[in-house]
Amino acid sequence: MAQQSLMNTYNRLSVSFESGEGAWLFDTDGNRYLDALSGIAVCGLGHSHPAITKAITEQASKLIHTSNLYRIPLQEQLGDRLTEIAGMDSVFFANSGAEANEAAIKIARKFGHAKEIESPAIIVMDGSFHGRTLATLSATGNRATQAGFEPLVSGFIRAPFNDANAVRSIAASNKNVVAILVEPIQGEAGIRIPDSEYLAELRDICDENDWLLMLDEVQTGNGRTGRYFAYQHTYIVPDVVTTAKGLGNGFPIGACLAKGRAAEVFMPGSHGSTFGGTPLACAVGLAVTETIMQENLCDRAAELGDRMLQGFKENLEGMPYIREVRGKGLMIAIELTEAGTELAVLAKVKGILLNITGGGKVIRLLPPLIMTDAEADLLVNTLCKLIKIYAADERSKPRK
Ligand SMILES: *Cc1c(COP(=O)(O)O)cnc(C)c1O
Numbered sequence: 001m002a003q004q005s006l007m008n009t010y011n012r013l014s015v016s017f018e019s020g021e022g023a024w025l026f027d028t029d030g031n032r033y034l035d036a037l038s039g040i041a042v043c044g045l046g047h048s049h050p051a052i053t054k055a056i057t058e059q060a061s062k063l064i065h066t067s068n069l070y071r072i073p074l075q076e077q078l079g080d081r082l083t084e085i086a087g088m089d090s091v092f093f094a095n096s097g098a099e100a101n102e103a104a105i106k107i108a109r110k111f112g113h114a115k116e117i118e119s120p121a122i123i124v125m126d127g128s129f130h131g132r133t134l135a136t137l138s139a140t141g142n143r144a145t146q147a148g149f150e151p152l153v154s155g156f157i158r159a160p161f162n163d164a165n166a167v168r169s170i171a172a173s174n175k176n177v178v179a180i181l182v183e184p185i186q187g188e189a190g191i192r193i194p195d196s197e198y199l200a201e202l203r204d205i206c207d208e209n210d211w212l213l214m215l216d217e218v219q220t221g222n223g224r225t226g227r228y229f230a231y232q233h234t235y236i237v238p239d240v241v242t243t244a245k246g247l248g249n250g251f252p253i254g255a256c257l258a259k260g261r262a263a264e265v266f267m268p269g270s271h272g273s274t275f276g277g278t279p280l281a282c283a284v285g286l287a288v289t290e291t292i293m294q295e296n297l298c299d300r301a302a303e304l305g306d307r308m309l310q311g312f313k314e315n316l317e318g319m320p321y322i323r324e325v326r327g328k329g330l331m332i333a334i335e336l337t338e339a340g341t342e343l344a345v346l347a348k349v350k351g352i353l354l355n356i357t358g359g360g361k362v363i364r365l366l367p368p369l370i371m372t373d374a375e376a377d378l379l380v381n382t383l384c385k386l387i388k389i390y391a392a393d394e395r396s397k398p399r400k
C-alpha cells in the first residue's frame with residue numbers, strides 16, 4: 001500500500017480508521033478518538049447509526065439505481081420532505097455540495113437570460129467557499145482555491161462578507177446582477193457568523209432589485225446550527241438553498257431547493273445528473289431527515305452547542321493566544337491570535353479529531369448532533385487543557 005498512487009491533493013494526518021460508533025472512531029491500532037469533526041459536518045448522526053445502516057442495507061438489497069428517465073418514488077418522497085422542511089417549492093438532487101451549487105448558479109443564469117440580461121452576474125462574498133468545480137471555485141472567495149486554475153468562470157462579482165451596504169452599492173452601479181450566493185455562516189473561512197440582520201438586509205436588496213437570494217447551506221444545513229437550515233433562525237426565506245454534507249450522513253447526496261420563480265426556471269433538458277437522486281441515495285436522505293426530525297436533533301444541536309460554547313468561553317476567553325470563541329449550534333470556532341496548525345496533530349494524540357481552518361488560526365469543531373453531554377464535556381475539558389499547555393509552550397519560545 002502506498003500513498004504515492006493517490007494524487008497529491010491532501011495533507012493527511014497519519015492515522016486511519018477501521019470502524020466507528022456514535023461520536024467515536026477506532027483506528028487500525030485499536031485507539032479510540034472522539035470525533036469533533038464528523039468528516040467535515042457530514043456524519044451529523046455519528047458513525048454506524050442504526051437507522052442509516054438499515055436504510056442502506058435494505059434499499060441496496062432491493063434497488064440501487066434506475067435512471068432519472070423514470071419516476072423514482074423515493075426521490076419524490078425525499079423531495080416532499082425537504083421542500084416541506086425548507087418552505088421551498090421544488091428540488092433538484094445532485095451528488096455533492098459543489099454540484100448542488102452548480103445547479104443554483106445555472107438557475108440564476110437562466111433566470112437572468114429570461115429577463116433578457118445577456119451577461120448575468122452573481123454577487124459572491126470574500127472568504128466564501130462554494131466547492132472545487134470550475135464554476136464553484138470561481139465563486140469561492142479564496143485565492144488559494146483558484147490559483148493555477150485560470151481562466152476562471154466569469155460572471156461573479158465579489159463583495160465583503162457581512163456588509164450589506166457594499167452589496168447596495170454594487171446594485172446601484174451594475175445592471176447585470178441577477179442573484180446573491182452566500183453562506184449564512186461561512187464555514188471554511190473559520191465559522192464567520194454575520195450580524196443577525198445581515199440575511200434580512202440581503203433579502204430586502206434582492207426584493208428591491210428583482211434578484212434571487214441563494215443560500216449555500218451545504219455545511220450549515222441539516223440541523224447543524226440548531227435549526228434544520230440556518231436561515232430558519234431568521235424570518236426570511238431564500239429563493240434558492242443548496243445543501244449536501246449532512247444530508248447523507250456519509251452517503252453522497254446534494255440538493256438544490258428553489259421557490260417561486262426560481263423553481264420554474266429549469267425545463268426538461270436544462271439540467272441533469274446520472275446519479276442524482278438514486279433510490280439508494282434518497283432512502284438514506286429520508287432516513288437522515290426522519291431521524292433528525294423525530295429525535296429533535298435540531299434542538300439538541302442548539303443545546304449541545306450552547307453547553308460547549310459556554311465551557312470554552314469560561315475556560316479560554318481572555319487568555320493570551322485566544323482571539324475569540326464563537327459558535328452557533330454545533331459550528332464552534334476557537335480563533336487563535338497566531339497560526340496553530342500543529343494543534344490538529346496534538347489533539348489527535350489526545351484522542352480528539354478536529355480541524356484547523358481560517359488560515360491556520362481557527363480551531364473548527366463540527367461535532368455530531370448525537371453527542372452525549374458527557375462526551376461534550378470530555379471534548380471541552382481535553383481541548384481546553386491542550387490549548388492551555390500549547391499556548392504556554394508557544395509563549396516561552398524565543399520570538400523570531
Ligand atoms: C463543503 C462545502 C461545499 C462543497 O461541497 P462538496 O460536497 O465538497 O462538493 C460547498 N459549499 C460549502 C459552504 C461547503 O462547506
